[in-house]
Amino acid sequence: MAKLANIGDFEKLMETVKAGRESSARSVTVCCGTGCVASGAHDVIAKFQEELKTRKIDAEISSKATGCHGFCERGPLVVVFPDRIFYQRVSAEDVPEIVDETLVKDKVIERLLYSDPVSDEKITHEPDVQFYKRQQRIIFGSNGMIDPTDMDDYIGLDGYAALAKVLSDHSSDDVLDVIERSGLRGRGGAGFPTSRKWRITGAQEATPKYVICNADEGDPGAFQDRSLCEGNPHSILEGMAIGAYAIGASEAYIYVRAEYPLACKHLEIAINQAEDRGLLGDNILGTNFSLKIHIKKGAGAFVCGEESALIASIEGKPGEPIPRPPYPAEKGLWGRPTNINNVKTWASVPYIINRGADWFAGIGTEKSKGTMIFSLVGKVNNTGLVEVPMGMTLKELVEEIGGGIPGGKKLKAVQTGGPSGGCIPSELMTIPIDYEELAKVGSMMGSGGCVVMDEDTCMVDVARYFLSFTVAESCGKCTPCREGNGRLLDILVRICGGDGKEGDIELLKELAGAITDGSLCALGKTAPNPVLTTIEYFRDEYEAHIKDKCCPAKVCKSLITYSIVADNCTGCLACLKACPAGAVSGEKKQVHVIDQAKCTKCGACYEVCKFEAVSVE
Amino acid sequence: MKRIGVFVCHCGHNIGATVNVTEILKELSRYPGVVHCKDYKYMCSEPGQKLIKDSIAGEELEGVVVACCTPSLHEETFRRIADSAGINRYLLEIANIREQCSWVHTDPEKATSKAATLIKTIVEKTKLNDSLEPMRIPVKTKALVIGGGVAGLQASLDIANSGYEVVLVEQNPSIGGHMAQLSETFPTLDCSQCILTPRMVEVGQHDNIDLRTYSEVEEISGYAGNFKVKIRGKPRSVDLEKCTGCGDCWNLCPVMNKPEIRVMQSVSDSMDPDMRSNLDAVIDRNGCAREDIIGILQGVTDEYNWLPRDAICYVAERLEIPVSYVYRIASFFTQFSLEPRGKHIIKVCLGTACFVRGAPRILSQIQSDLGIAPGETTEDGLFTLETVNCLGACALGPLMVVDEDYHGRLKFTRVMSALDSYK
Ligand SMILES: Cc1cc2nc3c(=O)[nH]c(=O)nc-3n(C[C@H](O)[C@H](O)[C@H](O)COP(=O)(O)O)c2cc1C
Numbered sequence A: 001m002a003k004l005a006n007i008g009d010f011e012k013l014m015e016t017v018k019a020g021r022e023s024s025a026r027s028v029t030v031c032c033g034t035g036c037v038a039s040g041a042h043d044v045i046a047k048f049q050e051e052l053k054t055r056k057i058d059a060e061i062s063s064k065a066t067g068c069h070g071f072c073e074r075g076p077l078v079v080v081f082p083d084r085i086f087y088q089r090v091s092a093e094d095v096p097e098i099v100d101e102t103l104v105k106d107k108v109i110e111r112l113l114y115s116d117p118v119s120d121e122k123i124t125h126e127p128d129v130q131f132y133k134r135q136q137r138i139i140f141g142s143n144g145m146i147d148p149t150d151m152d153d154y155i156g157l158d159g160y161a162a163l164a165k166v167l168s169d170h171s172s173d174d175v176l177d178v179i180e181r182s183g184l185r186g187r188g189g190a191g192f193p194t195s196r197k198w199r200i201t202g203a204q205e206a207t208p209k210y211v212i213c214n215a216d217e218g219d220p221g222a223f224q225d226r227s228l229c230e231g232n233p234h235s236i237l238e239g240m241a242i243g244a245y246a247i248g249a250s251e252a253y254i255y256v257r258a259e260y261p262l263a264c265k266h267l268e269i270a271i272n273q274a275e276d277r278g279l280l281g282d283n284i285l286g287t288n289f290s291l292k293i294h295i296k297k298g299a300g301a302f303v304c305g306e307e308s309a310l311i312a313s314i315e316g317k318p319g320e321p322i323p324r325p326p327y328p329a330e331k332g333l334w335g336r337p338t339n340i341n342n343v344k345t346w347a348s349v350p351y352i353i354n355r356g357a358d359w360f361a362g363i364g365t366e367k368s369k370g371t372m373i374f375s376l377v378g379k380v381n382n383t384g385l386v387e388v389p390m391g392m393t394l395k396e397l398v399e400e401i402g403g404g405i406p407g408g409k410k411l412k413a414v415q416t417g418g419p420s421g422g423c424i425p426s427e428l429m430t431i432p433i434d435y436e437e438l439a440k441v442g443s444m445m446g447s448g449g450c451v452v453m454d455e456d457t458c459m460v461d462v463a464r465y466f467l468s469f470t471v472a473e474s475c476g477k478c479t480p481c482r483e484g485n486g487r488l489l490d491i492l493v494r495i496c497g498g499d500g501k502e503g504d505i506e507l508l509k510e511l512a513g514a515i516t517d518g519s520l521c522a523l524g525k526t527a528p529n530p531v532l533t534t535i536e537y538f539r540d541e542y543e544a545h546i547k548d549k550c551c552p553a554k555v556c557k558s559l560i561t562y563s564i565v566a567d568n569c570t571g572c573l574a575c576l577k578a579c580p581a582g583a584v585s586g587e588k589k590q591v592h593v594i595d596q597a598k599c600t601k602c603g604a605c606y607e608v609c610k611f612e613a614v615s616v617e
Numbered sequence B: 001m002k003r004i005g006v007f008v009c010h011c012g013h014n015i016g017a018t019v020n021v022t023e024i025l026k027e028l029s030r031y032p033g034v035v036h037c038k039d040y041k042y043m044c045s046e047p048g049q050k051l052i053k054d055s056i057a058g059e060e061l062e063g064v065v066v067a068c069c070t071p072s073l074h075e076e077t078f079r080r081i082a083d084s085a086g087i088n089r090y091l092l093e094i095a096n097i098r099e100q101c102s103w104v105h106t107d108p109e110k111a112t113s114k115a116a117t118l119i120k121t122i123v124e125k126t127k128l129n130d131s132l133e134p135m136r137i138p139v140k141t142k143a144l145v146i147g148g149g150v151a152g153l154q155a156s157l158d159i160a161n162s163g164y165e166v167v168l169v170e171q172n173p174s175i176g177g178h179m180a181q182l183s184e185t186f187p188t189l190d191c192s193q194c195i196l197t198p199r200m201v202e203v204g205q206h207d208n209i210d211l212r213t214y215s216e217v218e219e220i221s222g223y224a225g226n227f228k229v230k231i232r233g234k235p236r237s238v239d240l241e242k243c244t245g246c247g248d249c250w251n252l253c254p255v256m257n258k259p260e261i262r263v264m265q266s267v268s269d270s271m272d273p274d275m276r277s278n279l280d281a282v283i284d285r286n287g288c289a290r291e292d293i294i295g296i297l298q299g300v301t302d303e304y305n306w307l308p309r310d311a312i313c314y315v316a317e318r319l320e321i322p323v324s325y326v327y328r329i330a331s332f333f334t335q336f337s338l339e340p341r342g343k344h345i346i347k348v349c350l351g352t353a354c355f356v357r358g359a360p361r362i363l364s365q366i367q368s369d370l371g372i373a374p375g376e377t378t379e380d381g382l383f384t385l386e387t388v389n390c391l392g393a394c395a396l397g398p399l400m401v402v403d404e405d406y407h408g409r410l411k412f413t414r415v416m417s418a419l420d421s422y423k
């Protein structure tokens, strides 16, 4: 592939690519994000290629594997362009029929359409699916249309136009001004204004300067950064190049979780392609600006998402945070000024440059601009990645996009912000998504995890869960976090085990305060948040555990017993066979009995019984 | 409940100027278990001591907390009062509100609340204290030094010169260790022989040192102060009582047994050549600087599924960094294992989304069926069970990944049949 010698060359290339891609052409895309691949998407795309070839129509109708479309719940997903006919849960066996009916004869296959869980209506076109309808997909928008390993796909959708624009007529101050006016804030957790961070790093005298993309995405239940790296890696590279230009850096790192092999692979491919084309590397598009991007793989430590720990780990040291200031902007990687941003922050930059600061600032609330990508997971009908304008309420997010709670259960809480965030109760679902509003109710935006919990979720157990996560992930450097959170966990384990004592709640709160004051990094400081918010909003559940020794959601094993409801039991033997502990006894067609001494309370019997004959008390 | 008395010292202005003692008294007198609360300008003075002593008797105290300076200064002073007042001295405890509070804080309000917390903590400790009686146990004043390298020699000489008996055990026929193999030493460039040999001679001749060369420690039992050690002397077929060290036997002996010289071992000499070339390839791919260590260890893990000791030592050697540093990295990150792992790695996702969808139950099912806990490997070496924080495929939860295959939307009833295909 020839290197582009100057900006004019690039513009010509873009024209050619665009001309070659008629928008009316028929094509089929298969989502090959991790979720769909795990459900068999690779077989589907292979089958498409084979079928199109045997019918000798592979020249007219193209098929391609794209990045994540977001609607992982219904994967593997297939979209037929140009009409965007949307098929879901497609298997390789369905492919010949899709080729014959839809691609050749233009007929829609009812069976594979998505049916709306509320109205039961069959939806034909992708944009009409309720899950997509309420979203505003900007950063995530191209994911479903491009093959992440084909750079021309990205260029065909105005990719690298922003970089070319910046290099042709923007000074670094111009770029900083645009980002400032757009109101972009960090998408990695704290929401620090991006332009301010860039300016501080840019103003330092020391050189060289570095730029880092934080793709460590450690929050359990969040996978939007992964999907962007897998599905649209060039948008991240372009954003980083623009940032590096504004800051004055010529070397950059992307720090990716090792658990994300596909993301690493796609980023690597993208970097090589961009270097081959002269869009990265020395003298980009014939200008004086050069940028070398390296990939560093993490090795499985949540705390390495914290910026100073991340830098330590790039330097080949254990990922332990160091006290700040000095901030990385002053003294970061190898002691040099370093700017770290999250994947989504970087990916927003090209769109802002292309469409203008005012356009971006026009989306969202007064202080939180643009869109936010959430991973909507947990007890919700439509699990997946959603991109919504800031300011949308949590209720709209969960009910309209998420399609409500499965099994007609009631919503209890929504947890945002991962292990540092908090649980927001159903009464507060009307608050808008906004950095400040979420902080006001004790939670945070975090990196976009959004876990929905229904009435079967025990909030004390949830607090215990998050704390056991942070305790396991604490790097152990400072005492308040290492010991303090450990003691918090001890108390919660005791409460869940039925040994809670009067005064435990106050003790939890006091200890939480000390940990927040004393910990070195935000991991420790924010670890008590899930405990504090659950105490604040679900104090009655704590009291039920402590005083009445009962778990209202029937989750905490020590506080529940399983027994057979004699009136409903048909003696079908299902539970007897399912019980791994051999605690169920009984004959066929006779009422079964559970031996409480043997029962490990795994709930297997409850799950298999079709007659509501197992009760939990 | 124990009757506890609390005595707060002003230490002149040292404590009193920063900590509001009156406030403390008010708060502590309401604290459960505290029956008596007094302050005084200098608690360690005669009248102060008398105040404590009288209160112990008058109020029938069963525990005493003195809030004052550091225990290294006056713990003994106050415990003597306990002795003379007739309660066990270990029922008296010190709360340090000077060095740990008033001297280091400036805000009176916060300092007062911290002092109160410190005192309450010690009150709780005192409630749990038992009466203790000191015992005398005879101690053998004799030391064991293991290893006759230069450090062991110097340690033996220091102890012996202070008048104690030393037993020095060295596994080789001669003391001296690696230093004898060096030429100069950093930073003075002294000749190492010049440092070493005088010490070797001195150790050999010292009356207080019982030198046991060609011997090994087999067993250590007992406790601090009274250890029992079993030392095995290796056979050398020479009567050491009579031997003058003339060396004639050496010249006469028809069998040439070279005296053992331990060269500082480099793992690369003894290592399996295949492993060595594998590791070289990994290191050359990743770079040979300290900062490349994580990538290198990831490469080694890809190759072997774990980090064998030889590999760690070899990496340290090639990167010219201490082995301990490589271990530090290897033990920090969860991706690295210091033990062999099974042929198939089962990872159960415990991310929030999987958690609320029942992942713990999946995990316990696998645990009970394979009989291993997370982090362990089955006896036949087939499976290693691990948990991960999030695999980022939340729509598929609950989820398990075996090697690289994703098994999503798992029902616990289907877990084991999914695993059967790997057997
Ligand atoms: C324990 C801990 C984990 C973090 N994990 C991540 C992460 O996975 N991804 C991320 O972008 N930021 C993470 N952060 C926040 C980063 O320290 C940093 O603030 C962020 O990358 C800055 O980027 P932004 O300005 O674009 O938000 C974490 C912080 C802490 C304290």
Ligand code: SF4
Binding pocket: A303, A320, A321, A473, A474, A475, A476, A477, A478, A479, A481, A482, A519, A520, A521, A522, A523, A524, A525
């Ligand atoms: S707060 Fe926790 S994770 Fe952060 S430095 Fe301290 S011990 Fe490490």
